[in-house]
Amino acid sequence: MAETGLARFSAREVAKRIGYSIGTLYNVFGSYDGLMLALNARTLALWAEHLRDRLAAAGEDRIKALVCGYFEFARDNPKAWIAIYEHHMADGGPAPESYQALAADLMSVAAGEVARELPDSRPETVLALTRSLVATVHGHCAFALYRTFSMLGETAPADAALARVRETLEAARRP
Amino acid sequence: MAETGLARFSAREVAKRIGYSIGTLYNVFGSYDGLMLALNARTLALWAEHLRDRLAAAGEDRIKALVCGYFEFARDNPKAWIAIYEHHMADGGPAPESYQALAADLMSVAAGEVARELPDSRPETVLALTRSLVATVHGHCAFALYRTFSMLGETAPADAALARVRETLEAARRP
């Protein structure tokens, strides 16, 4: 996946490369969706691990570490990162609970830092703000990876995202 | 496309429905990429038209009209909207100039409103801020359509996006 990207990714090619038949792959993963889910779950877990590592090594500016960690992982694993968002269940339904738990874990990493920045806010407020901030960073990161930004002359999407996050946190601290 | 979504969309099915053979479709559009580009170009043009309509009918709060127009179009044409972002050229290269011009036009609609909000800012600053604001709104809109938000309990993504945009514009006005 990291090599070919979602569009050229295929279960048959995976079977070839691991030295098993396509039938065995289907016995294990059940379907293409199952294979993709396993793969994306791994990517999500690696992403969360990367963020926690960055936070553990961070100094005072933990928000910067978080936002930069977000961008770093996407930049270092662009095709796997994009696959997370571009794969959709064949039936259009939601992903299984175990997968959603990984996404929720990733969100909780961010929520922890937002809560630290806004110690006087209600947990409900912190969660709502976290969702919005993650969406903000995601938008910048997506435009960076889809080359929408480079097409428009943007050169430092991570800096812009961090500035937006800082503004929002500052506004939330005001009376 | 509006009916099936990108994943189930196929040139062969298009040929069937319009009553032409698959060969004729390829004579006209050259490739699957060509067909997709024509389709996405139409979606971009309709989107820009929708935004201009909303702005023309807007009262004082033109920023709200812009952000809401962004979300409305995506919500009313979810599969076509997603196709804009999820289709990638077969060779991974950039889209043709004529297509990029449509994306630039869409951005210029937003830039016009940002410039109106920040009359004392240099054009360069306005453009950079517009890119970042569009990325912010896009992130919220993408999470709304990908059901990432509903999975996390968010109920009013457009309101959150508008709040983020207002904060940034306010911060840009400060000394």
Place this chain on the structure above:
DNA sequence: CACCAGAAATGAACAGCGTTCAATTAAAAT
């Protein structure tokens, strides 16, 4: 009308895809 050049349209053929499943092979238990 017949003729013909150019444009338009065709669909079989090819390689690849996800998916299924009866048949086969390998491993474990008796």
Place this chain on the structure above:
DNA sequence: ATTTTAATTGAACGCTGTTCATTTCTGGTG
């Protein structure tokens, strides 16, 4: 050695994008 269970296989099906020699249509000329 025999039986039972687990693991593995790959041909077959219908779908995909793509190509291109062939056919059909169309408008103009003599």
